[in-house]
Amino acid sequence: xxxxxxxxxxIAIDLGTANTLxxxxxKVVVDEPSIVAIDRTTGKVIAVGRQAQQMHGxxxxxxxxxxxxxxxxxxDFKAAEExxxx
Numbered sequence: 722x723x724x725x726x727x728x729x730x731x732i733a734i735d736l737g738t739a740n741t742l743x744x745x746x747x748k749v750v751v752d753e754p755s756i757v758a759i760d761r762t763t764g765k766v767i768a769v770g771r772q773a774q775q776m777h778g779x780x781x782x783x784x785x786x787x788x789x790x791x792x793x794x795x796x797d798f799k800a801a802e803e804x805x806x807x
Contacts, residue, residue, distance in 0.1 A: 734805070738790045741770075741804065757787050757800045769807040 735742040736755065743751035753770030760767055761783045768776060777786040789800035 736790055736795070736801065736805075738788070738793055755788060755790050755804065757789060757804050759785055759787060759800070759803075761785055766803045766807060769804050 731744075731746055733742075733744040735744070739755060741751065741753055741755045742749055754774045756770065756773045756777065757766055758768040758773035758776045758780070759765070767773075767784060773786055776784060780786075787797055787800045789795060789797040789804055795801045
């Protein structure tokens with residue numbers, strides 16, 4: 722084992738159309754739906770993942786939910802970026 726391997730960490734992100742997985746050192750640490758809730762008036766992200774999925778279709782008209790991935794590709798880059806940052 723080299724010193725470089727001792728100090729490195731493995732991380733993988735699987736951006737799926739339905740769910741996003743984050744794997745760290747062979748363990749799933751995040752398994753959330755790929756959905757983002759955004760306030761239409763301010764453009765700010767309100768919720769991501771399960772919280773945003775619970776808002777889907779049940780919120781005020783000024784809040785919209787977005788699925789940033791469609792058919793296996795990123796359809797909305799800004800929403801996908803916000804989802805990864807959160």
